Amino acid sequence: GENVEQHPSTLSVQEGDSAVIKCTYSDSASNYFPWYKQELGKRPQLIIDIRSNVGEKKDQRIAVTLNKTAKHFSLHITETQPEDSAVYFCAVNTGGFKTIFGAGTRLFVKA
Amino acid sequence: NAGVTQTPKFQVLKTGQSMTLQCAQDMNHEYMSWYRQDPGMGLRLIHYSVGAGITDQGEVPNGYNVSRSTTEDFPLRLLSAAPSQTSVYFCASSYSDGNQPQHFGDGTRLSIL
Numbered sequence: 455g456e457n458v459e460q461h462p463s464t465l466s467v468q469e470g471d472s473a474v475i476k477c478t479y480s481d482s483a484s485n486y487f488p489w490y491k492q493e494l495g496k497r498p499q500l501i502i503d504i505r506s507n508v509g510e511k512k513d514q515r516i517a518v519t520l521n522k523t524a525k526h527f528s529l530h531i532t533e534t535q536p537e538d539s540a541v542y543f544c545a546v547n548t549g550g551f552k553t554i555f556g557a558g559t560r561l562f563v564k565a
Numbered sequence: 566n567a568g569v570t571q572t573p574k575f576q577v578l579k580t581g582q583s584m585t586l587q588c589a590q591d592m593n594h595e596y597m598s599w600y601r602q603d604p605g606m607g608l609r610l611i612h613y614s615v616g617a618g619i620t621d622q623g624e625v626p627n628g629y630n631v632s633r634s635t636t637e638d639f640p641l642r643l644l645s646a647a648p649s650q651t652s653v654y655f656c657a658s659s660y661s662d663g664n665q666p667q668h669f670g671d672g673t674r675l676s677i678l
Contacts, residue, residue: 551661553667555607
């Protein structure tokens with residue numbers, strides 16, 4: 455089955471710096487790659503997603519890049535702010551309605 | 566439009582007890598799923614359903630049953646609770662084409678003594 459690895463598990467940055475989180479997956483048939491943000495004690499919420507026919511997508515300070523050949527995708531957050539502090543999960547849809555999540559990255563943004 | 570509603574929010578069980586976690590959505594989503602979230606392990610898929618009457622196993626199905634008699638409801642049953650099932654359980658739903666984001670409920674925090 456699909457295996458999703460996410461790195462790093464913890465990331466600490468200064469306010470205003472950039473943060474990058476990377477995920478790799480194993481199933482070359484995977485075609486949908488969402489990222490979720492989860493604040494403490496709350497539900498995961500989608501922040502950005504990318505589909506397999508696109509290499510990069512941006513939404514204000516957030517961007518996602520996808521390399522299907524290498525089977526990895528990354529989340530980039532620029533100009534980080536304290537409210538960006540949360541746990542971020544990558545996920546992979548294998549095309550059969552199964553969505554498999556990475557283990558998560560805890561991001562700390564220091565003011 | 567309430568989205569995805571989970572009940573209860575908190576529950577404490579004794580080993581061997583059974584219970585049902587409820588999940589309902591009002592967005593007419595075909596796809597629904599259950600995840601458990603444990604520290605350091607992300608969200609692991611327990612069971613999912615692609616429509617009424619259709620369910621399938623995810624990554625960690627053992628000890629859990631599901632059914633989908635209506636589009637709106639997708640209950641998760643613990644047959645005989647074990648301490649290893651202590652976790653936070655999230656229900657999610659999405660449109661049916663497999664390439665759509667999932668909408669999560671607020672979660673059920675379950676402790677098994």
